[in-house]
Amino acid sequence: MSLPEPTRFTVNGVEHSVAAEPDTPLLYVLRNDLDLKAAKFGCGLGQCGACTVLLDGHAVNACDTPLWAVSGKQVTTLEGAQAGSTLARLQQAFLDEQAVQCGYCISGMLMSATALLERTPDPTLDEIKAAMDRNLCRCGTQARILRAIQRAARCGAAT
Amino acid sequence: MSAPLKVPPMLSANPRLDRWVKFNDDRTVTVFTGRVELGQGIITAMTQIAAEELDLSFVQVRIVDADTRLTPDEGHTSGSRSISEGGSAMRSACAEIRAVLLAEAARRLDIPADRLVVEDGRITGADRIRETTYWDLPHAELLAREATGQVPPKPVARYTVVGRSTPRLDIPDKLAGRPRFVADLKRPGMLHGRVVRPPSFGAKLISIDEAAIRAMPGVVAVVRDGDFLGVVAEREEQAVKARKAMIAASRWDEQPLPTDATDIYRFIETRETTDTVIVERRDPAALARATRTFEARFSKPYIAHASLGPSVALATFEQGTIEVWTHSQGVYPLQRELAEVFQLPVESVIAHHVDGPGCYGHNGADDAALDAVLLARAVPGRPVMLQWMRDDEFAWEPLGPAMVVKTRAALDADGNIVDWSLDLWSNGHTQRPGVVVTTEPSVSLLAAWQLERPVPRIPQGDPAMSGGGGMARNAEVIYALPNQKVVAHRVEELPLRVSTLRALGAYANVFAAESFIDDLAQACGADPVEYRLRHMQDPRARAVIERAAQEAGWVPHQASDGTRGRGIAFAQYKNGYGYIAIVAEVVLEPEFRVTRCVAAVDVGLAINPDGILNQTEGGILQALSWTLKEQVQFDRERILSRDWETYPVLTFSEVPRVEVHLIDRRDEEPLGAGETPTGPTAAAVGNALAHALGVRVRDLPLTRDRIIAALG
Numbered sequence A: 001m002s003l004p005e006p007t008r009f010t011v012n013g014v015e016h017s018v019a020a021e022p023d024t025p026l027l028y029v030l031r032n033d034l035d036l037k038a039a040k041f042g043c044g045l046g047q048c049g050a051c052t053v054l055l056d057g058h059a060v061n062a063c064d065t066p067l068w069a070v071s072g073k074q075v076t077t078l079e080g081a082q083a084g085s086t087l088a089r090l091q092q093a094f095l096d097e098q099a100v101q102c103g104y105c106i107s108g109m110l111m112s113a114t115a116l117l118e119r120t121p122d123p124t125l126d127e128i129k130a131a132m133d134r135n136l137c138r139c140g141t142q143a144r145i146l147r148a149i150q151r152a153a154r155c156g157a158a159t
Numbered sequence B: 001m002s003a004p005l006k007v008p009p010m011l012s013a014n015p016r017l018d019r020w021v022k023f024n025d026d027r028t029v030t031v032f033t034g035r036v037e038l039g040q041g042i043i044t045a046m047t048q049i050a051a052e053e054l055d056l057s058f059v060q061v062r063i064v065d066a067d068t069r070l071t072p073d074e075g076h077t078s079g080s081r082s083i084s085e086g087g088s089a090m091r092s093a094c095a096e097i098r099a100v101l102l103a104e105a106a107r108r109l110d111i112p113a114d115r116l117v118v119e120d121g122r123i124t125g126a127d128r129i130r131e132t133t134y135w136d137l138p139h140a141e142l143l144a145r146e147a148t149g150q151v152p153p154k155p156v157a158r159y160t161v162v163g164r165s166t167p168r169l170d171i172p173d174k175l176a177g178r179p180r181f182v183a184d185l186k187r188p189g190m191l192h193g194r195v196v197r198p199p200s201f202g203a204k205l206i207s208i209d210e211a212a213i214r215a216m217p218g219v220v221a222v223v224r225d226g227d228f229l230g231v232v233a234e235r236e237e238q239a240v241k242a243r244k245a246m247i248a249a250s251r252w253d254e255q256p257l258p259t260d261a262t263d264i265y266r267f268i269e270t271r272e273t274t275d276t277v278i279v280e281r282r283d284p285a286a287l288a289r290a291t292r293t294f295e296a297r298f299s300k301p302y303i304a305h306a307s308l309g310p311s312v313a314l315a316t317f318e319q320g321t322i323e324v325w326t327h328s329q330g331v332y333p334l335q336r337e338l339a340e341v342f343q344l345p346v347e348s349v350i351a352h353h354v355d356g357p358g359c360y361g362h363n364g365a366d367d368a369a370l371d372a373v374l375l376a377r378a379v380p381g382r383p384v385m386l387q388w389m390r391d392d393e394f395a396w397e398p399l400g401p402a403m404v405v406k407t408r409a410a411l412d413a414d415g416n417i418v419d420w421s422l423d424l425w426s427n428g429h430t431q432r433p434g435v436v437v438t439t440e441p442s443v444s445l446l447a448a449w450q451l452e453r454p455v456p457r458i459p460q461g462d463p464a465m466s467g468g469g470g471m472a473r474n475a476e477v478i479y480a481l482p483n484q485k486v487v488a489h490r491v492e493e494l495p496l497r498v499s500t501l502r503a504l505g506a507y508a509n510v511f512a513a514e515s516f517i518d519d520l521a522q523a524c525g526a527d528p529v530e531y532r533l534r535h536m537q538d539p540r541a542r543a544v545i546e547r548a549a550q551e552a553g554w555v556p557h558q559a560s561d562g563t564r565g566r567g568i569a570f571a572q573y574k575n576g577y578g579y580i581a582i583v584a585e586v587v588l589e590p591e592f593r594v595t596r597c598v599a600a601v602d603v604g605l606a607i608n609p610d611g612i613l614n615q616t617e618g619g620i621l622q623a624l625s626w627t628l629k630e631q632v633q634f635d636r637e638r639i640l641s642r643d644w645e646t647y648p649v650l651t652f653s654e655v656p657r658v659e660v661h662l663i664d665r666r667d668e669e670p671l672g673a674g675e676t677p678t679g680p681t682a683a684a685v686g687n688a689l690a691h692a693l694g695v696r697v698r699d700l701p702l703t704r705d706r707i708i709a710a711l712g
């Protein structure tokens, strides 16, 4: 059986070439081929946000993004947090607020919040809620997550 | 001589001291707990307890949670009992270990043990000249003995680690995205598995074209054993595609269901039941003062655990040995059940707990463990990672049972409650091993019932009242009422698979009782806070009610303007655990929304106060999701709620402000916190809605349609 044509793309600044079927969900490629386990499988249906990653800076569901669609593009996952970045600031704020229960949703939360703060550095509470609406949390951590995102926004404004 | 101390049951069951603590060469210790981390912060709290009793700093203590090779057998981690049961065993074991080591240090240093000081594991006399450490002593020999349980733990007044908010140990990994969950494990040669469940419960497989599936790319094995179907493939997406093809290629003979999501309440009320009187208190003189009577009927649908991640397990099956990595709540019970299914000696099954998506009761974790082993058996020597798909989870996890609750009360001329009764109808709330003892082997694991040679399904059970009960949990109210009668009507016939879900029957029972109390207060023109206090003597209960009201800015007798409402509700979980009162505020316009929840909680000594706040906030928001939105849909054929669109849950836009206030009770026993808020949240919201609307919605969830119907 012949291997599929490799797809080339960049993840967290590193170039990769993966030989998988072009319709393979990006989520499986990240988790299984590249060993980046932060993004989680929650539904595989684009409904829960557990698999959220950034594609050229936009939050997307990796579970319903096929491999072919990322060809030549930049993917950022939670593992790609750089010191001083918005993502790192969010991680710190989540830590300070202890905004985690089981943590299964948290990678997706951090990525969606990063996309929001990159676009809108000083969002209102309603803007945060609207931006996070497609990220579900079953443990009821939302109140803390909202506080953490507000805290990260404040710290961003201070720097 | 003082009376002997009561030995914690988990210590009696696992008496060897070296089963609890091991001293490592690098001046750390490893403690072993049979409790599992479910996202509730238990490993952090246990680490605090061990550090406290051993006089170590928090960072010197490492912890291993449930593992059948390593840790004590503490059954299931459930019912908010981890801190009261597991914590007291850990505390007692560590206190004794410290005493045993100190006795040896005293001999060596020639200083009486009660003059020795321990700091970070260094043992010195007052002179600070002679010293030794735990690690210099022959600790392995000294701990190779059974606990007496007779060493008193450290007095609370001397605590320095316990009672302080401590950042949770598992959070940094989770924020960094480091592999921490079962689904993140990776092994050389690992394959990926998926299962194909029947379209509905009890359906029998008629046919499937296995050859066509085997020919699909990457497929390594197709597993068919009775009505159990699964597939193993080299790559995950190949397993997912093969599963999809198998669903299309399989034909099943389905059984109709006896009821549906609309009919279910009539159904459970009209079945044959086994009735148990939970409490009956009679005071004929008080009854004689009755002037008016009231009645109400409440209902609660089936609710799904619906963890954000579907159940998952990694397994190997090689030369008669099973090894499984699981997010089960109980690795030892799972070990015994797997041994039963595969007819192996218990020692041939090894189960390790690894973190999973949030666990709120008996979900699909154990079922997935068996599925993974069944798939691994088909590919000897190769590890199989099995994850359920979203619809597997919704359609097959054991649900929280539907319930009907009826209340009746009588008031005297002054509005005091002189008679109170509550009747509830439900299936038993558990299908855990060990609750119902059967003469023939039976197991709780889904696939086992489907095999060619099945192991029968464990009978439905209901936790005993001595442990807080199941369906009748919190059915008795702790208000001081002269007459009270509670009867549990247990329905044996099981339309859908059910088992434990956070707080079990307490959710519906507290919703009913605390809604009804408000109805009575209203009927006699009393303020809901004042009315509760009037009937409550327990000072800790009164304290949470008063505190919640005060923090929420409760104004007695405040009338609603027709667009806003506020309500209060109270419960002591299991009538013996944590106390909580919650005030909810709602608005009706532009649409019904909960805007604020203010809670006061008393869980005795809070080992990790921030952990208690986190769990309580989470419990409130999850209960809010149940209360506003959740209901498993099913027709006479099958479950229809199969994804997040057919089973919507709370979204960020619907999240209110949540404020939790902890009442510090350092001198009281620590009590679990995770389940206390569920019923009071539902009732507080229901009461706020009734305050705003002027009419009450008694059927959960409190949806827009129900509100419109109530307005008539």
Ligand code: FES
Pocket (backbone or CB within 6 Å): A040, A041, A042, A043, A044, A045, A046, A047, A048, A049, A050, A051, A052, A061, A062, A063, A064
């Ligand atoms: S897993 Fe991708 S949205 Fe749920």
Ligand code: FES
Pocket (backbone or CB within 6 Å): A100, A101, A102, A103, A104, A105, A106, A136, A137, A138, A139, A140, A141, B039, B308, B357, B358
């Ligand atoms: S913390 Fe468990 S799902 Fe969000």
